[in-house]
Amino acid sequence: MTAPTPQSADARTGGVWARRGLAAIVGVAAIESVAAVVAARDPGEAAWPELAAALDARDDADPVFIAQDWLGPVARLHVPESAYLPSLTRADLHGVPRFHMLGWGDDGTTAIGRDLEGLPMPTRAASTEFGPLVWSTWESPASGTVIEHLTAAPHGLLVATASGTCRGRGSHRCAEGLVEPRIAEVDYRPRSCLGLAVSDGTMVKLTWPSARLGDVLRGHVGLSDYNARLRNDAPARVVVRAGNVEVVRATITDRQGWWPFEVATTPGIDSVEIEITAGLSGTFGAKDYDGTPTRIPCVEVRTIARSP
C-alpha cells in the first residue's frame, strides 16, 4: 500500500467538496421544485365556494372584512358580504364590537393591528379553515358601538364657507366648490368620508347642530388622492368643537396619512362643528400651478358609546 501523494489528497478533498456542493445544489433545487409546484396550484378555487356557503349560513349581521389587501377582488367576487362598501371603507375598528375576517392562511391579526388605533387586541372567538382560507370571528367589546356616523349619513348637516351656507342635501354646493360623501383613497386605502373639493384657502365649516353624542367623538382627516398628494404638500388646518367648545386644533399634512382624532364627550344631544381649511387644493405641475381642486381633504366623524 502506498501513501497518497499530496496532489491526489487535494483532488480527493476537492472531490468530496464538489460532491457535497452538488448534493446541496440538487437538494435546494428539489425543495424549490416542490415549492414551485405548490405555488402553481390554486387551492382557493375549490375553497371559496365552501367558505361562501358557510358564511352565508351564519346567524349574525356582523361585518365581514378581508385580511389581505391583495386578496380583496377574489374575496369580493366569491363572498359578496365582504364587498359591503361601509365595511370595505371603514375608518378603523372603533365601534365594531364583533366582526369576521377572511384571509389566505391568515387569521387577520396583522390587518386588525393596523386598524386598532389604540384599542386592545380583539379576542378570536372562532376560526375555521377551508383549504387555505381562514374564516375567523373576532370580538372587541372595548371598541364600543357607533351611535351616529355623522359623515356617512349627513342628515342635519349644515355646510358653510365664508361665502355663506352651501346648498343641497347629501351633496352640498358652495360658491367655492362641492362638499359631498365619497370613497376617497388615503394611503392607498378606501375611506368613506365627506370630501371637500373647494378652491384654495376655503375654510369649510361642517356643523351638526343636534348630534347624538356618546362617550367619545372620533374621526379622521386625510388628503386624497395619491396623484394629487404627489403634486401638492400644502398642510390643512383642522378645528373641532363639541358643544361649542374647541376640542381639537391641528395642522396636518399628507405625511400623516389617515389622521385620527378622538375627544371625550358627554352623552346627550349637542352640537358638533368641524372647520377644515386646505391652503392649496390644486396641484403643481412642471410649469405651473393648476388650482382645480383635486387634492381633496376628506373627513369622517362618528359618535361612539364606550360603556356597555
Add this chain to the structure above:
Amino acid sequence: MTEVRRRALLASALGLLTTLLLALGHREVGYVRDEGIYFAASRQYAAWFADVVEDPKAALSKAGRDRRFRVNHEHPALLKSAAGLSAALLAKPPAPGTEEEDLVDDGGALPVMTEGAAMRLPAQILAGVTVALLFAIASATGGVWAGLLAAGAFGLLPHVAFHAGLHCFDVPVATAILAVVLAYRRAQRSRGWGIGVGVVLGLAIAVKHNALFLGPLLAMHHFGALAWAKWRDGRVVRPSQWIGLPLVSMAVLGPLVAFALWPWLWADPAGRVLEYVEFHRQHAYYNMEFLGQNYNQPPMPVSYPFVMTWATVPTVVLLLVVAGAIVALRADWGRDRTEVGAGSFTVPLPDGWARHDGALFAMMAAFPLVLIALPSTPIFGGTKHWITAYPFFALLAARAWTELWKRVRGPQWWQPAALVVVLLPGAVSTFDGHPVGMSQYAPLAGGARGGAELGLGRGFWGHAIGSQLGAGGEELEGWLEGRTRLYVHDVHELAVLQYRREGRWPAGVDSTPIARAQAGLIFHELHMATWEFQLWEQFGTAVPVEVITLDGVPLVTVYVGATGR
C-alpha cells in the same frame, strides 16, 4: 459529425425552439404599454424604407427622415426598424377602418400572422440567439449539460421568458451586450474581432442605451487585465497594448455604426444626441411597489434590485451563479506562468496571457444591479432593467456546474438527472406564470401569492388581458354584457388601437374616461388604487364580474355598472 458541429447544431436547435415557443406563447400575452408606441413607430420606420425605394431623394432628405423617425425618437431605431420590416413581410392586413393614413398599410407580402406577432418576432429571434450563444459558450468548455444549464438558467426564468417575447428592447439589448462581451473577448486575441467588436458595439447601442456603458466597462477590464499581466505576472506590456485595437474600434466604430443606424440623428447630431442623453438622465419616475411601499422618486432602497432578483430568479440558479463567480475569480487570481506570445496593438492579450473571464463575467453580472441600486439612479422600473445581467448569471452558473462535475465521479445519468432537477423550479414557474410571467415570483419567495404577500408589484403596463381577448375579444365582450363604454385603466390607447387593428377588440366597445364609463378594468397597482375606489363609488358596488388571477392572486379586476347608465 465533429463535436464542434454537433454542439453548433444543438445550439441552433435550442435557439429555434426558444424563438418558436416565444412566437407561439406570446400570442396570449397582451400588449404592454411601451409596445403600443413601438408598434406605431415601427410602422413609420418601415414606411421610411419603402419611401427610400420609391423616392430616395425625398426619403433621405431631412424632412423625409424626420417625418418617419420623429415618433419615439427617445430610443434608437434598429429594433423598431426590424420590427416594421418584419411586419412588412409577415403581417396580416389591418382590420378595415384602422389603417394608418400616411403610409401604405395593407399588410405584409406573406401575411401569416398578426401585426403584433410579426413585430415581436425580431426580439424573439434575438432571444433565441441568446439561448444559442449561451449554450455554445458554456458547452464549449463544460460539455452539453453545462451548455443546457446555461441556456435554461436564462431562458427558463419567468421574467426573462415574458420580456423576451415582447416588441421591446430589454432582452434584445441583453443579447447585444452578451454579443459585445463575447466579441471583446475574441478581440483581445484576434485582429478581425478587434475591428468587429466596434461594429457589434454599434449594433448594441442601436438597440438600447444600456450598451453605452459597455465601452467604459470593457476598457476597465482591458486595463485591469494588462495591469495584472504587468504587475502580477511580470510580463512586458507595450504602450500600444494599453491603447489596443478593441478599445479604438469600440471608440470609433461603435458610435459611427450606431449613428448610421439611426437616421433621426443624421440632422443636428450633437443636439439630438444631447436630447437623447438628457431624456434618459431625466427619466420620468415610475411607481414601483416594493415590500408593501410605493416608491415614486429616488432613492429606492439599495436592496431593491437584489431582493427582486432573489424574488424572481430561482435560488438554485443564484447559488450556482455565486459559486461560479467564486470559482472563476479564483481562477483569475492564479498566477499565469505560461511563457508564450507577446502582446501588440492588435492582439493586446495574446495566447497564454490570462483573459480574466471570471472578472469580466462577474463585472457584467453585477454592474446592472449595482447601477439600479445607486440612490441617484432614476426609478426606471422592475426586473427588466437589469435583465442584461442574466446571460452572465447563466455563464457563471455553467462555470460552477462544469467545475463541480469535473470533480464528481458517478454514473453517466447523474449529470442529466441533476440538470433536470436544477432547471425544474424555473421551468415550472415559467410555464405556470405564462402569459403573465411578469407577475410571477420565484418558488422560495412563494410564487405569485408569496410576491403579493411580500408587497411586491403584481404587474404593470396593462397587458394582463391578452389571453382573455382571444381572437375577437369575445370574453371581454361577455363580461360587459352589452355595455359599450369601458374604462381601460392601464391599457394604453395605442395597445387598444393595436388590438383593433388585429380584430381582437370587441366591436362597438370604446375606451372612455372613468367618469363616463359603464364598465371598468383595474390593473392592481398600489398607486392606482384610487381608480378602483372611484369605480366602486360610481357603480355602487365593489363586487367584480371577473377577476383575472395568477395562482389566486388578482391581476385584473373587471367591474360593471348598472346597464343603461
